[in-house]
Amino acid sequence: MTPDAEFSYELLVCRYAELAWHPSDGLGDDLRPSIVARQLGTKERRWDTLVIEVDPAAFAARRRFGDRTMDSDLLHVVRHAPAEWAWYRDALPHPGYPWRYVRQAVHRTAGRDLIEKRRDGNRIRIRRKRPYPDWVERIVAIENKPDLDRSAADRLADQLAHDVETGLADEAWLATETTGERVEPALLRELPVEAGILATDFSGGVDADAADVAWHPSGLAPAEGERRDPETETLRLEIAERAYGKGWRSYHETMRPDCRHFELRREGRALVPYCAAKEKVPTSRECSGSCPSFSPEPPQWRTKGWPIEGGPGKGFKRVLARRRARERDRAESVE
Template identity: 75%
Template sequence: MILDAEFGYELLVCRYAELAWHPDGEPRPAIVSRQLGTRDRRWDTVVIEVDPGGFAARRRFGDRTIDSDLLHVVRHAPADWAWYRDALPDPGYPWRYVRQAAHRAAGRDLIETRRRGNRIEIRRIRPYPDWVRRIVAIENKPDLDRSAADALADQLAHDVDIALADEVWLATESTGGRVEPALLRSLPVEAGILTTRFGETEREFAACNERATVDGDTTTVDADAATVDWFPSDLAPNGPSGRDPETVTRRLEIAERAYGKGWRSYHDTMRPDCRYFELQRAGRGLVPYCSAKDRCPTNRECAGSCSSFAPEPPAWRTKGWPIEGGPGKGIRALLNRRRERVRDRFETEND
C-alpha cells in the first residue's frame, strides 16, 4: 500500500511511539496524540509520559478531555464547601464564565455544587491528580531534503527556546546511507533525531527467503522500526523554581487534549462512512485506505467534497439488530476501542 508522505508517515510514527516509547530502550508508560500544541505552534506527534498511579486517578474523572475552563475549577475545587469566588484563584476573565464552568463540571460529576442563598458553592469529589511526568514533541519529516531541513530548523529552535516540552525530536525515514542526512543538516543540537525504517522488516525477510515476495510499496510498523541517531537534551528547567504556573497550566491543557483525543481520531475528520474507506494493516498498525485511489488518502482530501466520495448504501447501514450501522460506524468503534485499550493498559499495570 502506498502511504501519503506526510499524513500516513505521521500515523506510523504515532503507532511506533505507542509500541516502543522511550527509544533509549527503557519502557515508559505514555499516551500518544497528534496535531496538538498552542496557538503559535502545532506539533505533529505528542507523547505524554504518565505516572501510572496518577493516570489511574485521572481515569476516574472520565474519558473526555477536561478543557481549560473546567481545569480551572476542578484543579482548585476545595475539599469543603465554599463560595466559588473564594475557593478559586482569579481567572483573569469575568467570573460569570467561571460560574458556567462550575455548572458544566458538576454536570459531568467532576465536582459538586449547591446554592446557599444567592451564592453558588462548590466542593471537589476527589483531588485532581498529578499524572503528567513529561511531554515530548516530535516533528515528522519523512523526506528531509535541504529546503525542508532549513524550514524545520527554525521550528525546532523555537521548540527548544520555549521549553514547553521536555524533549524535542525529529522523526525521518532512513536512507540506508552510512551517515543519515539528518545528521548533516543545521538542526539544533538539543533536538533528538529518530530514523525510521517502516517496511524494512518484511523486505529483509524476503531477501533471506527465496519463496517470500514483498511488494515494493508494503509498509509496516513495529517496536523495532526506528533507531536513535541523536539523543535530545532534557529541556526541563533546573533549580527549585521550575516552570512558572502559566506554563504548567498550558502543559496540562495539552496533556488533557491528548488524553481525550488520542492519535486515531482521524475518523472524526475523514469519511469512514464512504463505501471506499477501509482500514488496512501495516505490521502492528492500522492505517486508512481508499480503494478508489488505491492508497492512503490524506486527511484533507478524504471529505464529502472528494470526487470519489460515495456514501455507504442504506442496506449496509441497517445490518444487525436493532440497527448497528455500516462499516463506517464499525471503523469508528474499532478505533475508539483501541484508544481505550491503551488507557486501560496503564491502569491495569498500576493495579
Template identity: 75%
Template structure:
C-alpha cells in the same frame, strides 16, 4: 515505500511511539496524540509521559478532556462546601464565565454543587492528580530534503528555545546511507533524531509496517526541563497541562472525526502492528483534506449497509469509529494499570 502523505507517516510514528516508548531504553508509561500545541506552534506527534498511579486517578474524571475553564474549577475545587467565588482563585476575567464552567463541571460529575440561598457552593469529588511527568514533541518528516530540513531547523530551534516540551525529536525515514542525511543537516543539537524503518520489501498492505523495532535513535535529545522543579512559571505549567488534557481526550486515532469513514471506499488496513486509513478508490492512504465530502470519489454507504446488524450494525463507518475508540480506551486502561516494565 512509505505512505504517500506525511499524514500516513505521522500515524505510523504515533503507533511506534505507543509500542516502544522510550526509544532505546526501558519502557515508560505514556499516551500519544497528534497535531497539538499552541496558537504559535503545532507539533506533529506528542508523547505525554505519565505516572501510572496518578493517571489512574485522572481517569476518575472521565474520558473526555478538560478545557482551561474546567481545569480552573476542578483543580481548585475545595474539599468541603464553599461558595465558588471564595474557593477558586481570581480568573482574571468575569466571574460569570466561571459560573458557567461550574455548571458544566457539575453536569459532567467532575465536582459537586449545591445552592445555598442565592449562592452556588462547590466541593471536589477528589483531588485532581499531578499525572503528567514529561511532554515530548516529535516533528515528522519522512523525506528530509534540504528545503524541508531548513524549515524544520527553524521550527525545532523555536521548540528548544521555548522549552514548552521536555524533549524535542525529529522522526525521518531511514535511507540506508552510511551516515543518515538527518545527521548532516543543520539541526539544533538539542533535538533528538529518530530514523524509522517502516518500509519493507514484501507485505500484504502498502509496503510499510510498524513494530517495536521499526526505529533507531541516531541522536539523543537534550533534556529541556529546568533543573529546579519549580522553574516553570505558572502560565507555562497550565499550558502544558492543557496540552496533556487535549492529548488525553483526543489520542492519535481521532482522524475518524475529520475524515469520512462512512464512504464505501474508506478502509482500515494493517501495517504490521498498526491500522491506517486506506482509500480503495485512490489505492493509497488519503490525506485528511482529500478524505472529505467534496472528494470526487466520495460515495456514502448505502442505507442497507446500516441495517444489516451484527457484525457491522450501523454500517462499516460506525464500526470503524467504534473500533478506533475501543483501541484508544484499551491504551488508557493499559497505562492506568501496573504494566510490567514501568
C-alpha cells in the same frame, strides 16, 4: 510500505511511539507509560506528534474523571475545587477575567459530574469529588518529516529551535525515514543539537524495532531545583488534557468512514485509513463529502452482518475507540 504522504507517516510514527516509547531506553521493562496524540499545540506552535509520559497511579486517578478532555475553564474549577463546601469565589483563584464566566464553568463542571454544586441563597457553593491528580510526567514533541530535503530541514530547524528556547516540552525529536547511508542526511542538516533524531524504517510495517536513534536528545526541562512558571505549567496541562481526550486515532472525525471506499488496513501493528477508490492513504482534505469518489454506504449494509445502529463506518469508529481505550488501560497498568 514506505509512506508517500506525511499524513500516513505521521500515523505510523504515532503507533510506533505507542509500542516502543522511550526509544533511547530500549525495549521491555524500560518502556515508559504514555499516551500519544497528534496535531496539538499552542497558538504559536503545533506539533505533529506528542507523547505524554504519565505516572500510572496518577493517570488511573485522572481516568476516574472520565474520558473527555477538560478545557482550561473546567481545569480551573476542578483543580481548585475545595474539599469542603465553599462559595466558588472564595474557593477559586481569580481567573483574570469576569467571574460570570467562572460561574458558567462551574455549572458545566457540575453538569459533567466532576464536582458537586449546591445553591445557598444567591450563592453557588462547590465541593470537589476527588483531587485532580498530578498525572503528567513529561511532554515529548516529535516532528515528522519522512523526506528531509534541505528546504524542509531549514523550516524544521526554526521550529525545533522554538521548542528548545521555550522549554514547553521536556524533549524534542525529529522522526525521518532512514536512507541506509553510512551517515544519515538528517545528521548533516543544521538542526538544534538538543533535538533527537529518530531514523525509521516502516517498509515492513510498524513494530517496536522499526526505528533507531540516530542522535540522542538533550532534556529541555528546567535544571534540578528550578520550576517552570505557573502559566507554563498550566499550558502544559491543558495540552496534555487535549491529548488525553483526542489521541491520534481521531482522524475518523475529520474523514468519511461512512463512504463505501473507506477501509482500515494493517501496516504491521498499525491500522491506517485507506481509500479503495484512490488506492492510497488519504488525507483529511481528500477524504471528505466533496470528494468526487465519495459514495455513502448503502442502507442495506447496516442490516447484513452489521449492527442495526450503523454500518461499516460506525464499525470502524468502534474499532478505533476500543484501541484507544486499550492503550489507556496499558498506560495505567504499567508499573
